Amino acid sequence: MKRYLTAIFLALSALILVFGLRIDLQWTGIVTWGLTLICLIFAAYYTKYIPDEKSKKKRE
Numbered sequence: 001m002k003r004y005l006t007a008i009f010l011a012l013s014a015l016i017l018v019f020g021l022r023i024d025l026q027w028t029g030i031v032t033w034g035l036t037l038i039c040l041i042f043a044a045y046y047t048k049y050i051p052d053e054k055s056k057k058k059r060e
Contacts, residue, residue: 002046002049003046003049003050003051005042005043005046005049006043006044006046006047006049006050009039009040009042009043009046010039010040010043012039013035013036013039013040013043016032016035016036016039017032017033017036020032020035020036
């Protein structure tokens with residue numbers, strides 16, 4: 001499950017940007033970009049759980 005979290009957080013950040021920037025309220029832009037940045041940091045963190053096919057082939 002952890003290997004899919006990168007894709008989930010990337011998709012979530014895109015959805016936050018699309019819907020957050022359409023809302024025209026005060027401070028919406030700052031909140032939207034802040035949440036997007038947090039999602040991208042989590043996505044970068046969970047890339048270490050993506051399996052590496054090259055290293056798997058070298059072991060065999």
